[in-house]
Amino acid sequence: MTGLRWGILATGGIATAFASDLRTAGLDLVAVGSRTQESADAFAARFEIPRAHGSYIDLAEDPEVDIIYVATPHPMHHEDARLALQNGKHVLVEKAFTLNRAEAEDLRRLAAERGLLAMEAMWTRYLPHMARIREIIAAGSLGEIRSVSADHTQSLPTDPAHRLNDLALGGGALLDLGIYPISFVWDVLGEPVGITASGRLVDTGADAEVATIMTHAGGAISTTLSSSRTAGPNTAVVLGTEARIEIDRVWYSPTSFRVVAPDGTIIERYESSVEGRGMQFQALAAEAAIASGDTAGSQLALPTAESVAIMGTLDEVRRQIGVVYPSES
Known part of the structure; x- marks a missing residue:
């Protein structure tokens, strides 16, 4: 394990399930970002997260975060994952990866340019x-x-x-x-x-x-x-x-x-x-890929190139x- 510091972008139902499974796996969940400070604070209190950000940009710019789980609705995946990548963060993007192939290819290209992992959160592949x-x-x-x-x-x-x-x-x-x-x-x-x-x-x-x-x-x-x-x-x-x-x-x-x-x-x-819902296995796979230097995601159970295709x-x-x-x- 790399000991990566996780942030969660958005605070809806899927973010809640993921946060719970991160805690189950003992991974380091350090920050959450929401569109409102109130929502971020409530989510942080529930999962004992030390930092709560009232905007996505604040989460993306947090120097204490290494990787961000993007849990917004489908049309926002591309923009929100881009924001994280542009700020030097690896991303695990809730499935479906994006709205279409063009957006997915853009994320893969940007991640490659930055030496970062852009991975689809198709958790089933990792069970x-x-x-x-x-x-x-x-x-x-x-x-x-x-x-x-x-x-x-x-x-x-x-x-x-x-x-x-x-x-x-x-x-x-x-x-x-x-x-x-x-x-x-x-x-x-x-x-x-x-x-x-x-x-x-x-x-x-x-x-x-x-x-x-x-x-x-x-x-x-x-x-x-x-x-x-x-x-x-x-x-x-x-x-x-x-x-x-x-x-x-x-x-x-x-x-x-x-x-x-x-x-x-x-x-x-x-x-x-399996303890919990089982979403922790994809997080462990992301950490392992980054630790091994596979930021292209080519060795994942769902390679990034395959997510694009x-x-x-x-x-x-x-x-x-x-x-x-x-x-x-």
Whole structure:
């Protein structure tokens, strides 16, 4: 561990979960920044954080902070991460990394120029059960992988004014939910060579449901389903010629899975035992990358270059279903 000093930018629900898991892992959380001093003070008191800043710029300029977790809504990720990078801070940026590939590429370029890490906070990639799944796949235990399927389906607020339904705030199922199964598909099968997407938009123009069918190298096929209006199984399956992996609900959080032979025999059972939500593992990975000098993020479970490319996949999905964010028009 590098003993990095963490700051958190924003004080909403995801920032709260992350701060709790940082404390669980014993990492050094030293500062928080909010748009108001009152909110920063309340957050700092809750998590015993020594410094509370009433603006994001004050947090970014804090000389006692080494790395900043950016926890603002999607459209602000680029601007807020840029602010931190320009002030010499590494960044862990809440998923989805940015609104689009162009913004993601800009962050990667700026980080490279400054010798800093710009990492997407796709916490699922760093969970212990996902690390074990990658080991099983790398060992060839599944044979040739022919398909991957995963859903992320929840019944979330339908209020048109809610962030999840507001295009100006990056609302819709894709960036909040769809990023999980699409990133998982990339993890297992790599970059898609063909993408077909379908979606249903609500009156605000945000996507309530998104489905994808993608083809990958060697002809493998992936399917994903994301919905903000229906609660589904939230499971995932990796099908190989010699065995399959069945990941239980909720597959993108600490959970169990089975490796199953074609005849139904259980080859391996895995049970997760994780303290907290599990967001601490991505923070530990960020610290390890910086300690090793991998500020390009090339050795991460989700390399920075891959985060950029995944944003390109999301761009194409949005193009096909007809979602354009106001800042892009």
